[in-house]
Amino acid sequence: MIFSNIFFMFRFLTVVLLIYYIVPYKYKNGIITIASLIFYSWGEVKYFPIMIASTVVDFFSSQYIEKNRGDIKKMRRGLACSVIFNLGSLMFFKYTDFFISNINNFAGTSIPLLRIPLPLGISFYTFQTMSYTIDVYRGKVPAEKNIINFSAFVTMFPQLIAGPIVLYSDINEKLNTHEGRITLDGINEGIKLFIFGLGKKVLIANNVGALWTDIETMGFGVVSTPLAWLGIIAYSLQIYFDFSGYSLMAIGLGKMLGFDFPQNFNLPYISKSVTEFWRRWHMTLSGWFREYVYIPLGGNRKGLKRQILNMLVVWFLTGFWHGADWNFMLWGLYYFALLAIEKMFLLDWLKKHPVPARVYALLTIAVGWAIFYITDLGMLGRFIVKMFSFSGGISAGYYFRNYFVSILVGILCSTPLTIRFYEKYKNNNVVMIPVLTAIFLLSVAYLVDSTYNPFIYFRF
Amino acid sequence: MKDLFKNLKKYPLVIYFAVVLYGIGIADLFSPVKTHSELENRELATFPKFSWKQLFDNEYTPQIEDFTEDHFIVRDKWISLKSISESLLGKTENNGVVYGKDGYQFTKFVTTDYSQMEKNVGYINKFIDRHPERNVYFLLAPTAPGVMTDKVTADSPVINTDYILGYAAENLVGNALVDVRDALKQHTDEYIYYRTDHHWTTLGAYYGYETLMNSLGKDYTTIDNYKMVDVEDFLGTHYSKSKTYNVQADTLSYIDIEADIVINDVAAGIYEKEKLEVRDKYAMFTRGNPGYATIKGNGQGKIMILKDSYANCMIPYMVADFEEIHIFDMRYMTMGLDQFITEHDYDDILFLYNCETFLSDKDLVKINMFN
Numbered sequence: 001m002i003f004s005n006i007f008f009m010f011r012f013l014t015v016v017l018l019i020y021y022i023v024p025y026k027y028k029n030g031i032i033t034i035a036s037l038i039f040y041s042w043g044e045v046k047y048f049p050i051m052i053a054s055t056v057v058d059f060f061s062s063q064y065i066e067k068n069r070g071d072i073k074k075m076r077r078g079l080a081c082s083v084i085f086n087l088g089s090l091m092f093f094k095y096t097d098f099f100i101s102n103i104n105n106f107a108g109t110s111i112p113l114l115r116i117p118l119p120l121g122i123s124f125y126t127f128q129t130m131s132y133t134i135d136v137y138r139g140k141v142p143a144e145k146n147i148i149n150f151s152a153f154v155t156m157f158p159q160l161i162a163g164p165i166v167l168y169s170d171i172n173e174k175l176n177t178h179e180g181r182i183t184l185d186g187i188n189e190g191i192k193l194f195i196f197g198l199g200k201k202v203l204i205a206n207n208v209g210a211l212w213t214d215i216e217t218m219g220f221g222v223v224s225t226p227l228a229w230l231g232i233i234a235y236s237l238q239i240y241f242d243f244s245g246y247s248l249m250a251i252g253l254g255k256m257l258g259f260d261f262p263q264n265f266n267l268p269y270i271s272k273s274v275t276e277f278w279r280r281w282h283m284t285l286s287g288w289f290r291e292y293v294y295i296p297l298g299g300n301r302k303g304l305k306r307q308i309l310n311m312l313v314v315w316f317l318t319g320f321w322h323g324a325d326w327n328f329m330l331w332g333l334y335y336f337a338l339l340a341i342e343k344m345f346l347l348d349w350l351k352k353h354p355v356p357a358r359v360y361a362l363l364t365i366a367v368g369w370a371i372f373y374i375t376d377l378g379m380l381g382r383f384i385v386k387m388f389s390f391s392g393g394i395s396a397g398y399y400f401r402n403y404f405v406s407i408l409v410g411i412l413c414s415t416p417l418t419i420r421f422y423e424k425y426k427n428n429n430v431v432m433i434p435v436l437t438a439i440f441l442l443s444v445a446y447l448v449d450s451t452y453n454p455f456i457y458f459r460f
Numbered sequence: 461m462k463d464l465f466k467n468l469k470k471y472p473l474v475i476y477f478a479v480v481l482y483g484i485g486i487a488d489l490f491s492p493v494k495t496h497s498e499l500e501n502r503e504l505a506t507f508p509k510f511s512w513k514q515l516f517d518n519e520y521t522p523q524i525e526d527f528t529e530d531h532f533i534v535r536d537k538w539i540s541l542k543s544i545s546e547s548l549l550g551k552t553e554n555n556g557v558v559y560g561k562d563g564y565q566f567t568k569f570v571t572t573d574y575s576q577m578e579k580n581v582g583y584i585n586k587f588i589d590r591h592p593e594r595n596v597y598f599l600l601a602p603t604a605p606g607v608m609t610d611k612v613t614a615d616s617p618v619i620n621t622d623y624i625l626g627y628a629a630e631n632l633v634g635n636a637l638v639d640v641r642d643a644l645k646q647h648t649d650e651y652i653y654y655r656t657d658h659h660w661t662t663l664g665a666y667y668g669y670e671t672l673m674n675s676l677g678k679d680y681t682t683i684d685n686y687k688m689v690d691v692e693d694f695l696g697t698h699y700s701k702s703k704t705y706n707v708q709a710d711t712l713s714y715i716d717i718e719a720d721i722v723i724n725d726v727a728a729g730i731y732e733k734e735k736l737e738v739r740d741k742y743a744m745f746t747r748g749n750p751g752y753a754t755i756k757g758n759g760q761g762k763i764m765i766l767k768d769s770y771a772n773c774m775i776p777y778m779v780a781d782f783e784e785i786h787i788f789d790m791r792y793m794t795m796g797l798d799q800f801i802t803e804h805d806y807d808d809i810l811f812l813y814n815c816e817t818f819l820s821d822k823d824l825v826k827i828n829m830f831n
Contacts, residue, residue: 010481045518046518217570395615398613402550402551405549405550406549429472448532448535448538449555
């Protein structure tokens with residue numbers, strides 16, 4: 001199930017919230033678990049056991065670590081159990097076929113592919129549960145004593161399939177708080193965030209995204225240079241509004257349930273460097289890699305050479321995390337190269353020249369999205385040549401007329417204007433209620449006649 | 461919990477959206493379930509019967525979502541709201557339909573994959589080669605974007621009928637191709653294509669018919685011998701997809717003749733006039749698309765027609781000029797055509813397709829099968 005869906009909003013959410021608010025506090029985490037398991041099984045009933053296994057393995061490994069605190073050998077055993085299980089299932093489900101097909105390509109063998117569908121959200125929840133065990137091992141958080149509370153953390157439907165990546169330490173207090181978890185303030189804010197997120201996804205992302213799909217249908221190599229640019233702008237807006245809209249809906253739903261999830265996007269397209277972009281884009285993922293990979297490897301504390309190597313590892317993994325294909329690795333390495341160059345000398349120059357810095361950042365990010373999307377490397381090459389060669393092909397005229405307004409709206413909403421509007425009027429119901437009503441009703445209208453409502457993280 | 465409710469009046473936004481969400485949700489539960497959408501001219505989803513197999517194949521739950529969307533309260537109003545919003549955003553397309561000038565709507569084509577079309581030309585060539593003793597014709601009708609070029613906005617992603625007709629002219633064996641482009645283009649100021657439907661009008665079909673009969677070398681009854689009957693408020697297949705809030709309805713016409721069409725040994729009127737009362741008015745011609753049907757006419761010669769629905773509104777003109785008309789829709793054919801040809805000894809064999817069907821038709825392969 002996805003949030004931007006009539007059934008989710010008017011059937012699932014209404015029923016779940018009603019039950020959740022009515023039952024006594026001691027049952028609320030149980031209700032979250034049951035609702036989340038239904039939510040998860042709705043899309044992929046076969047993988048219900050994985051969800052259960054994930055909960056049980058991490059719960060007991062952490063218990064084991066907690067019980068044997070001080071006995072480093074046993075603690076490590078508990079940690080290994082969790083990490084091997086999580087990384088193992090991620091490797092198995094997500095990467096096996098990629099390795100098999102590459103072995104087949106290089107060695108000329110014909111090992112059959114497994115062709116198992118990727119469990120929904122596996123990249124998100126394996127990271128989440130793994131970080132919990134690591135935090136228990138490090139003594140940062142106490143192990144959760146109640147398996148129902150823990151399963152509510154693992155399965156919690158708002159963030160289950162597309163993030164943000166919520167750490168146990170983000171919500172453990174609220175999970176164990178009974179009185180006062182749910183506040184009208186929280187519900188009030190949650191409604192606003194959910195509707196803004198819904199609008200971002202349905203009204204902006206879906207609206208501009210159809211352009212990119214058309215270009216894919218005609219073939220990335222046959223478009224004219226202006227259409228190639230129009231397309232990559234549309235896709236850049238689509239992936240931002242889709243992903244950040246989805247995160248915002250998740251944060252809003254979290255607030256309605258009484259939890260504060262971390263912020264995941266902070267106006268990434270106003271960045272003046274790639275370094276800054278990655279502090280504003282999918283912040284919980286970059287935070288995760290920093291906390292659990294980069295810093296343990298030594299971060300920047302062991303000299304520049306070692307730091308660059310650590311960055312290489314992190315960005316290779318970040319790329320590969322996004323999908324099991326060469327282009328995702330290339331995408332990760334592309335960002336590694338840019339970040340390394342910025343770290344070594346470019347960043348200082350960019351700081352002094354804000355206008356070229358913005359142009360540079362947007363340009364490199366746009367090229368990055370082309371690498372990210374186009375899995376066929378030959379096709380990717382042709383598209384990038386199109387972008388920079390000023391050549392003819394299918395004209396942009398029709399698409400420009402059709403998407404000009406939507407793209408303009410998208411660009412305006414990528415600037416701090418929306419945040420300023422929200423900060424100014426968030427407690428002014430005379431403004432807020434009509435605006436939210438319009439966004440909500442229009443979104444419902446687009447969902448009822450949904451000709452284009454994709455779920456674009458299926459490879460994550 | 462009590463405190464929660466006591467403070468609720470400080471949060472009008474919460475009360476308001478609770479009422480909106482639950483109000484719409486509950487009203488939707490009690491709104492009547494329709495089986496057919498007049499607006500979209502299609503059957504709506506039915507509530508799925510539970511099956512474990514479908515559940516495990518991830519096919520069951522999407523059907524529930526479809527059902528909820530299809531039967532959502534005041535669905536048609538939501539659709540109009542979206543259409544208005546799209547129009548404000550300057551969008552000139554929806555759901556695979558591109559808008560032209562003066563209310564014209566066209567099928568959207570972004571792809572330029574002609575492989576199926578090339579195969580189809582090959583199938584017809586093979587058929588012609590197998591029947592050297594017969595007169596075989598192929599009327600490949602351009603669809604509206606190829607003729608009403610003034611109505612197409614610049615650079616619109618619509619079909620390139622000239623390319624398809626050019627390919628057919630070059631690659632068809634003999635002189636089989638009946639090219640009706642010029643005949644139609646002389647009449648672009650007349651009402652020869654529907655605005656909201658993918659078919660040509662009964663008048664457009666007549667101009668095609670003139671060219672066809674000249675190619676066949678046969679005399680024909682001219683249009684001034686017929687009385688035209690007009691039916692207002694025709695909303696066609698394009699509109700069923702685009703659902704534009706500001707649509708200009710079409711007028712459907714038919715020549716006032718009496719004839720019977722025999723489908724599955726049952727004779728009935730060539731026009732199914734009950735269809736004029738519903739959305740799908742074009743289905744009145746030849747009573748829809750029967751797999752095989754015969755019509756007795758008042759003229760000379762037997763003609764076999766292998767066709768798509770573009771033929772349906774032309775066939776009434778043939779009643780006066782042919783003795784027997786046998787029509788075949790290859791989608792439903794499971795028998796070889798050669799036995800029909802031998803048995804009935806047709807004087808003429810006509811393929812009649814429009815360019816859009818012909819581009820992607822996957823049933824023409826059957827014209828050389830089952831023999």
